Amino acid sequence: MKANGMFKQTRLLEMIMFRELIRDKIFISLSGAAVVLVAASLILNEMVVGQEIKATKDLGLSVLNVFSLFILIFLGVNQVSRDLTNKSLYFLFSRPISRAHYLLGSWFSILAAVAAGILVMSAVIFLLSFLQQEVWLGGIIAAGFLTMLEMMVLSAFALFFVLIASPQLAMFLTLLTYVIGHTIEKAAVIIEQSANLPLKYLITVLDAVLPNLEFFNKKPEIVYGLPISADFFLHATLYAFAYALLVLLVSMRVLAKKEL
Amino acid sequence: MENVIEVNGLCKVYKKNFRKIHALKGIGFTVRKNMILGILGPNGAGKTTLLKLLTGIMAPERGMGTLALLGTEDIATVKHRIGFLPENPEFFRNISAYELLVFAQRVSGIQHDREKIYRVLRQVRLFDERRERVRNFSKGMRQRIGIAQAIIHEPELLILDEPMSGLDPPGRRMVTDIIEDYAKLGRTILFSTHDLDDIEALCTDVMVLKEGEILLEKSLAQLRLGSRFLIQAENREGKFSQVAKDTEELWRMLENIRNKGMRIIKVQSGIADHLELFYGQETDDES
Numbered sequence: 001m002k003a004n005g006m007f008k009q010t011r012l013l014e015m016i017m018f019r020e021l022i023r024d025k026i027f028i029s030l031s032g033a034a035v036v037l038v039a040a041s042l043i044l045n046e047m048v049v050g051q052e053i054k055a056t057k058d059l060g061l062s063v064l065n066v067f068s069l070f071i072l073i074f075l076g077v078n079q080v081s082r083d084l085t086n087k088s089l090y091f092l093f094s095r096p097i098s099r100a101h102y103l104l105g106s107w108f109s110i111l112a113a114v115a116a117g118i119l120v121m122s123a124v125i126f127l128l129s130f131l132q133q134e135v136w137l138g139g140i141i142a143a144g145f146l147t148m149l150e151m152m153v154l155s156a157f158a159l160f161f162v163l164i165a166s167p168q169l170a171m172f173l174t175l176l177t178y179v180i181g182h183t184i185e186k187a188a189v190i191i192e193q194s195a196n197l198p199l200k201y202l203i204t205v206l207d208a209v210l211p212n213l214e215f216f217n218k219k220p221e222i223v224y225g226l227p228i229s230a231d232f233f234l235h236a237t238l239y240a241f242a243y244a245l246l247v248l249l250v251s252m253r254v255l256a257k258k259e260l
Numbered sequence: 261m262e263n264v265i266e267v268n269g270l271c272k273v274y275k276k277n278f279r280k281i282h283a284l285k286g287i288g289f290t291v292r293k294n295m296i297l298g299i300l301g302p303n304g305a306g307k308t309t310l311l312k313l314l315t316g317i318m319a320p321e322r323g324m325g326t327l328a329l330l331g332t333e334d335i336a337t338v339k340h341r342i343g344f345l346p347e348n349p350e351f352f353r354n355i356s357a358y359e360l361l362v363f364a365q366r367v368s369g370i371q372h373d374r375e376k377i378y379r380v381l382r383q384v385r386l387f388d389e390r391r392e393r394v395r396n397f398s399k400g401m402r403q404r405i406g407i408a409q410a411i412i413h414e415p416e417l418l419i420l421d422e423p424m425s426g427l428d429p430p431g432r433r434m435v436t437d438i439i440e441d442y443a444k445l446g447r448t449i450l451f452s453t454h455d456l457d458d459i460e461a462l463c464t465d466v467m468v469l470k471e472g473e474i475l476l477e478k479s480l481a482q483l484r485l486g487s488r489f490l491i492q493a494e495n496r497e498g499k500f501s502q503v504a505k506d507t508e509e510l511w512r513m514l515e516n517i518r519n520k521g522m523r524i525i526k527v528q529s530g531i532a533d534h535l536e537l538f539y540g541q542e543t544d545d546e547s
Contacts, residue, residue, distance in 0.1 A: 009367060016352060016363045023354035023393075086350040091409065094315040094344035094419075095367050098336065259274060260318060 009097050013105025014112065017079065021113040026074050031120050034067040038124045045132075053132045057223045060125035061143050064118060068147050069154070069178055071117045073171050076110035077158050081167035089260055099255045103159060107248060110155045111148070118144045139222045145233070149240035150216040154178060156247035157211075163254045180206055181213030211243050264417055264448045265291035265314065270325035272309050272318070272472075283309040285472040286325060291450065291465075296443050298459040299452040301469035307452040308347055310469070311421050314450070315344045330416060340368045343415035347422050347452075349406035353395035357386050357405050360394060361412050368413035377412065384408045385434060399426040407438060418442055420451035424458060436462060492525040493517050499525065 021027055041059040083089050083106075092102060122140045129136035157177050161170035184207050191203045216236055221228050272284040284306045291297055301307050312318045313327060316335035320327055330338045351360055361377045381387040384404040389397070394405065403426045410418060423435045439449055439462055453459065459466050459480075466483065468476040489504040491513055502517075504510035510527070517524055 012363065012367050016355060016359070019359070020352045020354045087346065087348075088350040088352070090312070090315075090317055090344070090346035091349060091351055091406075093317045094339065094342065094346070095364070096336070096339040096369065097367060260312075 006101065009101045010104045010108065013092070013097065013101055014108035017105055017109035018112040018116075021075050021079060021109055022116055024075055024079075026078070027071065027113060027117070030067055030070050030074065031117055034063050034117070034121050035124050037063045037067075038121060038128065041128060053129060053134050053136075054223060056125065056128050056132060057136065057139065058219075060121070060128070060140075061219050061222065064121050064125070064143060065147050065150075067121060068114050068118055068151050069175075071114050072110060072151055072155050072158060073174050075113055076106075076155055077162055077167060077171050077174060079110075080106050080159060080162045081170060084162065084260075085167075087260070093260070099258075100252050103248065103252055103255055107155055107159060107244075110158075111152060114151045114155070115148060118147060139225065142218065142228060143222050146216045146218055146236065149236055150213050152240045153211045153213070153243045153247075154181070156244040156251070160247055160251040160254065163251055163258060177210060178213065181211050182217070183214070184210060185212050185214050211239075215239065262293040263290045264293050264295070264330060265289075265450075266326070266328040268326045270310075270313065270327055271321040272306070272313060273321055282472050284313070284320075287469075287472070287474050288325075289467065289474060289477055291448060293448055294443065294446050295465055296439065296449045296463045297451075297465045297467060298463035299450065299467050299469060300454070300456070300459060301452075304471070305469040306472040307469055308421055309472075311344070311419055311450070311452060315339075315342060315419055340370075340413065341416045343410035343413065343418045345403075345406045345410040345420040345423055347425065348399075349402055351394050351402070351405070351409075354393055356391050356393055357381065357397075357408075358390040360405060361408060364409040364412045370413050380408045380412050383434075383438065385430075400428060400431050403427055404431065404434070407435060411438065411442070416447055418447060418449045418451075420449070422453060423451055424453060424455060490528040491517070492528070493522050494525055495520070495522045 038056075038060050041056040044055045044059060083092075083102075089102065093099070097105075122144050126137060126140055129140075154174065154177060158170065158174040161173040161177075164170075165173060184203070187203050188207045191200050194200055218228055218232075220226070267290070268288045269286045270284055270288065271282070271286050274281040274283055287306075287310070299307050299310065309318075313320055314329065314335075316339055326333060327335070329335055330341055332338055355363075358377060358381070361380065362372055365372055365377070378387065378390075381390050384407055386401065386404055386408065389401065394402070397405065403423070407420070407423060410420065418439075420435075420439075423439075424432050427435065436458075439451070442449055451458075451462075463480055465479045466476070467474055489507075489510045491502045491504060491510070493500060493502070502513055504513050514524065514527070
């Protein structure tokens with residue numbers, strides 16, 4: 001299929017799947033819960049004298065990251081596994097839509113839903129910081145962007161897990177990848193001194209295979225307003241795209257072989 | 261006449277629990293333009309597998325058989341000319357019937373045409389529910405939106421997997437009308453069913469599948485010519501059936517049954533009965 005045809009079909013799929021995701025009750029509930037939680041920082045501020053805005057930023061960015069992960073897991077994984085088990089793919093694959101289109105469309109739609117969630121949460125964080133006499137836009141944009149890059153990698157892994165495992169296991173594996181991805185760097189340093197060889201090998205393998213998601217975590221710098229170089233953003237973007245692309249290519253191969 | 265489908269030595273093997281299941285065992289047939297082919301067969305006969313292969317949802321075994329649709333072996337390139345209704349269709353749940361049809365139009369490479377969508381929605385009696393989300397649809401309504409999405413781009417070849425499933429009598433009538441109207445436009449239709457009356461009422465041709473093989477492939481005209489009579493009778497040992505090839509043999513058999521003091525339960529004729537005899541015997545073998 002021609003490149004523009006490929007792009008068009010993927011775009012159509014992404015649009016309809018995005019609509020499907022953001023109308024889901026889970027998305028509305030998660031976004032609502034995230035907004036409430038961010039707003040709760042106002043109560044927290046009462047307890048932190050002198051550093052009110054820091055509490056808002058800290059809690060806001062944590063909620064932004066965790067709820068993006070929840071949207072990805074509870075919506076994205078759920079949607080694709082439902083498509084696979086309900087056989088709604090028959091409707092799609094009997095049309096000029098390839099399995100690669102479907103996978104890319106799903107990936108983009110999940111990212112679009114995560115982006116929508118980030119946008120809502122960012123707006124609330126901005127509003128709260130504004131209410132506390134600080135226009136904190138640059139930090140929110142940087143945090144939102146880095147969270148998107150992280151979710152870009154993680155959603156590619158989530159799609160891969162959905163194809164090879166049951167929905168529940170895929171959710172668990174995605175969560176595990178998130179946890180390992182945020183701790184593996186420290187674990188690798190700690191384990192360097194250890195005499196436990198099997199554990200050392202395991203950590204080394206996990207470190208090599210799984211993405212280092214902590215790489216995208218610049219929360220301290222963002223909260224304290226420290227500068228982050230443009231090189232870092234470029235590096236992070238390339239890292240995220242390369243990792244996601246690699247995992248998506250493997251997933252495409254798995255889906256192509258999958259008996260429907 | 262132009263062949264719309266050409267199938268030669270088509271095989272499909274599934275792997276299930278390390279076991280190979282031969283869903284289709286090298287079948288071959290052709291479908292001509294404007295044909296309405298009914299595919300009949302018990303569960304597990306290979307009907308759905310065949311339809312999934314024809315629509316490109318799955319690929320046949322490599323190097324085992326050929327499959328050509330609308331003049332090409334590359335099914336992917338002609339998918340916009342095919343309309344497909346899967347068995348128990350499932351779609352996106354949080355979008356409306358109207359949005360689903362817009363997507364179906366655009367993804368098939370045609371421009372969004374609201375009037376056309378409204379016309380099809382009226383045809384499948386879902387116009388009033390056009391803004392309703394698909395998740396709220398009953399099984400019958402899902403079947404009807406499934407038919408709508410299959411015909412919205414006016415395909416040359418319409419493939420329906422058990423289109424009457426889950427429909428009430430007016431719904432069945434609606435599907436019958438759509439198939440008849442479609443055939444009048446010179447289009448080709450393939451559908452699988454368990455209902456012999458549907459075959460007799462709608463089809464020009466019939467194919468009976470069992471365990472991945474074609475047991476019967478005939479036009480209904482041929483079947484009409486060779487239509488037999490089925491006599492069901494009862495003696496002390498129980499019920500039994502006999503088949504008469506023609507009216508002469510029928511009268512002779514009936515007289516014979518009466519002379520032996522047995523009770524005649526019924527005499528059936530017609531294509532559906534002929535197929536029932538064929539199909540019934542084959543399915544009985546299974547049990």
